[in-house]
Amino acid sequence: MKRSLFVATSLTAALAGCAKTTNALNGAPQVRRVLDAASALDRAVIGSRGSAKLYGETDITRDFPTNGNPTPDDDAYRRLRSAGFAGYILPVAGLVERPQGFTLRRLRELATLTQITRHDCVEGWSVVGKYTGVPLEALLALVRPRRQARYVVFQSFDHDGDGTPFYGSLDLAQAAHPQTQLTLALNGAPLDADHGAPVRLRIPTQLAYKSTKWVRRIELVDSFARIGGGRGGYWEDNGYDWYAGV
Numbered sequence: 231m232k233r234s235l236f237v238a239t240s241l242t243a244a245l246a247g248c249a250k251t252t253n254a255l256n257g258a259p260q261v262r263r264v265l266d267a268a269s270a271l272d273r274a275v276i277g278s279r280g281s282a283k284l285y286g287e288t289d290i291t292r293d294f295p296t297n298g299n300p301t302p303d304d305d306a307y308r309r310l311r312s313a314g315f316a317g318y319i320l321p322v323a324g325l326v327e328r329p330q331g332f333t334l335r336r337l338r339e340l341a342t343l344t345q346i347t348r349h350d351c352v353e354g355w356s357v358v359g360k361y362t363g364v365p366l367e368a369l370l371a372l373v374r375p376r377r378q379a380r381y382v383v384f385q386s387f388d389h390d391g392d393g394t395p396f397y398g399s400l401d402l403a404q405a406a407h408p409q410t411q412l413t414l415a416l417n418g419a420p421l422d423a424d425h426g427a428p429v430r431l432r433i434p435t436q437l438a439y440k441s442t443k444w445v446r447r448i449e450l451v452d453s454f455a456r457i458g459g460g461r462g463g464y465w466e467d468n469g470y471d472w473y474a475g476v
C-alpha cells in the first residue's frame with residue numbers, strides 16, 4: 231500500500247475504529263486536513279530522499295504483465311518500431327539552456343545504471359525487474375535546467391480510446407533522485423514494444439503509473455497547469471494523486 235495512504239488510513243482508522251465510518255469520515259474537512267498533512271509530510275520527508283529497495287537476480291519475476299493503454303500503433307510509432315527504433319530521437323526541451331535531441335545510440339552510451347527494483351501497480355500487483363538505463367539526473371545535467379524550471383514533463387506516443395494523449399510529470403527533486411531512470415532494457419534485453427520501447431521512465435520510489443512508457447519527448451516547465459487536464463499527468467487528470475510514493 232502507498233505509504234502516505236497507509237499512514238493516513240491508520241490515522242483515520244484510529245479515529246474511527248471501523249472501515250465504514252472511515253470512508254464516510256475521509257470526506258470530512260477536518261479529516262481531509264489530516265490526510266493532506268500526512269501526504270505532505272510523506273512527500274517532504276521520504277519523497278525525494280528515501281530509496282526504493284534493491285533486489286537480487288533470483289527475485290526477478292518471470293512473466294511481466296503489461297498495463298495501461300495498448301501499445302501505440304499509429305504511423306509514427308509503427309515506422310520507428312519496424313526499423314528497430316534506429317531513427318528514434320528523444321528531444322529534451324523547454325526551460326533548459328541546452329535543448330537537444332538524444333539518439334538511441336547516445337542514450338545507450340549514457341545508460342550506466344542497472345538496478346533490480348519492484349514495480350508496484352496501484353491496482354495491487356507488483357513485479358521485480360532488472361532495469362538498465364540513463365540516470366535521469368545525468369540527462370538533466372547535459373541539458374542544464376534553467377532556474378525557473380520546476381517540473382519534467384514526459385510526453386508519450388500512446389493515447390487512450392478517446393484519443394487523449396498520455397503524459398506524466400515529476401518535479402526536479404524526484405527527477406534527480408539517483409534511482410530515477412530512463413530505461414532502455416528490461417532483464418538484459420532491449421525494452422520490448424509492450425513495455426514501453428524504446429525508452430520509458432522507471433521511478434521505483436513511486437507507483438508504476440508514474441513510470442511513463444513510450445517516451446516521445448521531454449520538456450522542462452515551470453507549471454503543468456496548461457498541459458492536458460492540468461493535473462500533471464494522464465492518470466492524475468483521471469483522479470490519481472500526482473505524488474505516488476510507495
Ligand SMILES: Nc1nc2c(c(=O)[nH]1)N[C@H]1C(S)=C(S)[C@@H](COP(=O)(O)O)O[C@H]1N2
Nearest residue numbers: 295296297298299351386438439441442443
Ligand atoms: N505511456 C504510458 N505509460 C504508462 C501507462 C500508460 O497507459 N501509458 N500506464 C502506467 C501504469 S498504470 C502501469 S502499472 C505501468 C505498467 O507498465 P508495464 O506495462 O511495463 O507493466 O505503466 C505506466 N506507464
Ligand SMILES: [Mo]
Nearest residue numbers: 351352438439
Ligand atoms: Mo498501474
